[in-house]
Amino acid sequence: MFENAHDLYKSKEWKNLLQTLKLERVNESGKLLCEYCGEEIVKAYDCIGHHKIPLNNSNVNDYNISLNPDNIMLIHFKCHNAVHHRFGYELPKKVYIVYGSPCAGKSTWVESMGTADDLIIDIDKIWECISFCDKYNKPRKLQQNIFETRNCLIDQVKMRLGNWQNAFIVGTYPLKMERQRLADKLGAELIYIDCDKEICLSRAKDENWKKYINEWFESFQE
Template identity: 45%
Template sequence: MKTQEQFYKSKQWESFRKVIINERTDADGFVHCCSCGKPILHKYDLIVHHKQELSDSNVNDASISLNPDNVECICFSCHNKVHDRFTAGHSATFKPVKKKVYIVYGSPCSGKSTWVHGVATEDDLIVDLDNIWQMISINDRYTKPAALKSVVFQMRDAMYDIIKYRSGKWRNAYVITGGAMKGDRDRLKQRIGADELIYIDTDQAECLKRINSKGLNEEQKVQWIQFINDFFDKFQPDELSD
């Protein structure tokens, strides 16, 4: 018997999900969102959504959890709308919505911040270490004086506590991190009670290419090339259960 969390990490679900995606890929090579109709360009944006919501009481019923007629392919933004995360609280039919916490991880220059800013709304909380560095000094987000390091990490940890205890009236929280090591991701997930990890899977060559668009000086470029190479040298993918 599996819980929802165990089910979504299982090889059974991953195999079913791949079959659904393959079957619903159109002639242009993309799956189109069943809500907005737009092609879903990145796999981390593609949600195979259960029309009848899963719970621990029905997740082991294959006629619900593994039924092709009970799933639809939808983009991340539309998936939020389906779950009423955009509109709850702004209508007469308000119902409480559980705060959702996402850990968004990947290599430097993979597009983590860009993706988050594309899906988050004004009521969502974003924790981005680079933005904290920029916020507390005269420097840009790529310049990180050692004298400020302890302050930056204290501020980050305070934000983690806000998320852990679900303090405030925010809807979703997005925690942007490197997360090359699986153990580090697992510890962070447990620490803040995250619901889901989203891997921005831009490849190494593209991440290195993007360095030239960041406006870095030569010293910074060398440093960020090393950051990217270190990430891919250390990267450990998540393992699927049976």
């Protein structure tokens, strides 16, 4: 029994069903195509299971709706928002924790997915917003203020304060327990931006950032 839709999305039943559908719905060329726009879904984190009959707390335990393959479309993350806006569905507030190595492309992905109705809590952008430093310059004397600003915004997300539609929390979060604890606290979905270490290093602006990248890959827990 699921208490709400969020419980379903965290469940093994849902994750196993999505994995099965991804395998079953590849075309003859081995590509998985978005069932909304028809373009290829390249990255695993960009594939969303969309319920044709909208899921809510009243029907979440009706498996003919919640876990019925015929009621589920595999579509791009951005297409998911488009589907709901097009058909006027009222989406509940959703929270995503987007994590990965420095220079993996987390902020770039979020900016390509978000809309004007979404809230973005990006530690690098906070550095730029409330200091004279760019995101590659992080003096220790400012760290407490930066982190307290981020924590204040995260508390607002926890209380669902405001009229935002989606909240994206962007950070490195290499430790499994740390990011899972935050996800449980916020009722959030974890999205891992997977990027090869060599690519991240090639994007680094200076030696300090190369050091951060190497340290992240040493401490990262799947």
